[in-house]
Amino acid sequence: MNFSRSLRTYLALHSWPVFLFLYAPLAIIVLFSFNRSPVSVQFTGFSTAWYTSLFHNQDILAALGRSLELGIGSASLGTVLGTLLGYGVYRYRAAGLAWLGLLVYLPIIMPSIVFGISEMIFFTYVHQFTGFLSAGLLTMGVAHVTFQIPYVALVVYSRLVGLDRHLFDAAQDLYANPWKIFFHLVLPVTRPAVVAGFLLAFTLSFDDFVISFFTSGPDSMTLPLYIYGAVAKKGVSPEINAVASLMIGMVLVAAITNLLVSRSKEQAQRPSRPWLRSH
Amino acid sequence: MASSLGTTERAHSGRRSERFALGFVLTVAPGALWIILFLLAPSILVIAMAFLSNGDYGSPHLPMTLDAFRRVLGFSVLGWSNGNLKTLWRSLVQSATAAVATILVAYPLAFFIVSRRSYLRPLLLLMVILPSWTNQVIRTYAWMELLAPDTSLSHLAQESGLIAPHMGLFPSDFAIFLGLIYNYLPYMVLPLYAAVEKLDWTIVEVGRDLYASGYRLFWHTVFPQTLPGLLAGIILVAIPAFGDFVVPQLLGGNKFLMLGNLIANQFTSTPDWPYGAALALVMLCFTFAGLFVFRRVARRLGRGEGQIL
Structure with missing residues (x-):
């Protein structure tokens, strides 16, 4: 597609400010996390005091610990259930189950606020009638697994769709039983998707605020809940800027790793296709 | 045998x-x-629960009643007020303007990314998505920091007489608008980029050979091909923006309620579960109706974009 010079100029003039719009707010957070003044939104001098006080703040460290525990725990179960579901929908889709598709999409379509209050009401009654599942990390985990399942299932499913269906016929012709097919064929070929699904599930859990907000208990404050509580109580504060900056930094690290990994994969593939080495 | x-x-x-x-x-x-x-x-x-009566501490009980729905429409012991209808209207308007604004921003941006060299495209796309990997609370909080009373943006607005002196730009409808665009822009860019990237340019060439130019060339050869991506983007932006809770809560406060934080209020500060449940039912109805309508339109266009949802 050859865009004319004037069109290219217009597109660039439109787009670079958009990137400014996307990054300026995050840059402001990082900038003010190094601000000396605790109250003002004017920059008065450089200081790392907020980061030091952060690492001595037991509440924040405990919240981070809970976020990791919740993320890893829920993502593990979510990945198992989601992988099975993704495989099942792929393998047995001949059954023509429209309702199943709708059910799998339900956690994605449902507005998160309605999702959250539904879980809250449900857990309240379950606890009232059975004594189990009092609000805390466990109820949060159950809710998180619920929204992780469809995402993992979709990732695994789309990996399976890319495969040759005859693989399964071949396995069956060789008298492999369903267990063997699952453990010796499905799991090995979907491993990248299962890993990606786990990481996605972990991120969804680690980042979730709305559903956590309604399913948490008095002793299960995770990092997003802590940040929200501090923001709602105090508004803008340098300590929150410091926590937020660290979380932005984590995202940057993840993105750079992602880029490097995909690049090294490309390079690893190159020697087998030397004719592609033109640039 | x-x-x-x-x-x-x-x-x-x-x-x-x-x-x-x-x-x-x-x-x-x-x-x-x-x-x-x-x-x-x-x-x-x-x-x-939406059909139950409200008890003393927000806990619902029998008998069944339509009381909660009457309150959703604005009737209470004090008479009728238009507060709830205003809230619903604000949610609809905010989600529609967010969709329109993200289209205006994302459409040229998608063409910009495609116009760059092929090895730069994934990087530029990643740059668009990256901010959405941070926590939504943080992304929204960033705008509180930018729109607070002492910032240059607020000073500018104060001096031009848009807001009173010593006031910030939030809480306001404008702040909610900015927060929603900021949060949902990547979800418009992604499907539009996918549509623009696989655009069939031979159709554009044919149009040019037939002496179509400028607007006509765009509307008849390019735009129809991007329509499925556009619709997918509208579904991904307008529907979650309508039900958003974090943005109106932090940037609108109790003065600029959207349906999301009106629902949340019924389960936190002053519990009234049946009323909150009835409001949630209203949100579900609008969400599923919107989804149904947009999917219908997408199907009628006859492309496989229905796969997105």
């Missing part, structure tokens, strides 16, 4: 379908039951 063959065949297929059923149950059932038990059942509980 023939009949015995038939029975063995039937027995064989019987065993196969048995195995089929077992495999289906072992793989699909755990996840499906989990969603049924922990999401479908709870949401049915919420719908039922």
Whole structure:
């Protein structure tokens, strides 16, 4: 597609400010996390005091610990259930189950606020009638697994769709039983998707605020809940800027790793296709 | 002879379908039951709750009544007020303007990314998505910091007389608008980029050969091809923006309510579960109606974009 010079100029003039719009707010957070003044939104001098006080703040460290525990725990179960579901929908889709598709999409379509209050009401009654599942990390985990399942299932499913269906016929012709097919064929070929699904599930859990907000208990404050509580109580504060900056930094690290990994994969593939080495 | 063959065949297929059923149950059932038990059942509980009466501490009880729905429409012991209708209207307007604004921003941006060299495209796309990897609370909080009373943006607005001196730009409808665009822009860019990237440029060439130019060339050759991406983007932006809770809560406060934080209020500060459940039901109805309409339109266009949802 050859865009004319004037069109290219217009597109660039439109787009670079958009990137400014996307990054300026995050840059402001990082900038003010190094601000000396605790109250003002004017920059008065450089200081790392907020980061030091952060690492001595037991509440924040405990919240981070809970976020990791919740993320890893829920993502593990979510990945198992989601992988099975993704495989099942792929393998047995001949059954023509429209309702199943709708059910799998339900956690994605449902507005998160309605999702959250539904879980809250449900857990309240379950606890009232059975004594189990009092609000805390466990109820949060159950809710998180619920929204992780469809995402993992979709990732695994789309990996399976890319495969040759005859693989399964071949396995069956060789008298492999369903267990063997699952453990010796499905799991090995979907491993990248299962890993990606786990990481996605972990991120969804680690980042979730709305559903956590309604399913948490008095002793299960995770990092997003802590940040929200501090923001709602105090508004803008340098300590929150410091926590937020660290979380932005984590995202940057993840993105750079992602880029490097995909690049090294490309390079690893190159020697087998030397004719592609033109640039 | 023939009949015995038939029975063995039937027995064989019987065993196969048995195995089929077992495999289906072992793989699909755990996840499906989990969603049924922990999401479908709870949401049915919420719908039922909307028809109950409210008790002293927000806990619902029998008899069944339509009281909650009367309150949704604005009737209370104090008479009728238009507060709720205003809130619903604000949610609809905010989600529609967010969709329109993200289209205006994302459409040229998608062409910009495609116009760059092929090895730069994934990087530029990643740069668009990256901010959405940070936590939504943080992304929204960033705008509180930018729109606070002492910032240059607020000073500018104060001096031009848009807001009173010493006031910030939030809480306001404008702040909600900015927050929603900021949060949902990537979800418009992604499907639009996908559509622009696989655009069939030969159709544009044909149009040019037929002496079409400028606007006509764009509207008749380029725009129809991007329409499926546009619709997918509208679904991904307008529907979650309508139900958003974090943005109106932090940037609108109690003065600029959207449906999301009106619902939340019924479960936090002053509990009134049946009323909150009725409001949630309203949100569900609008969400599913919007989804239904946009999917219909997308299907009519005859492309596979319905796969997105």
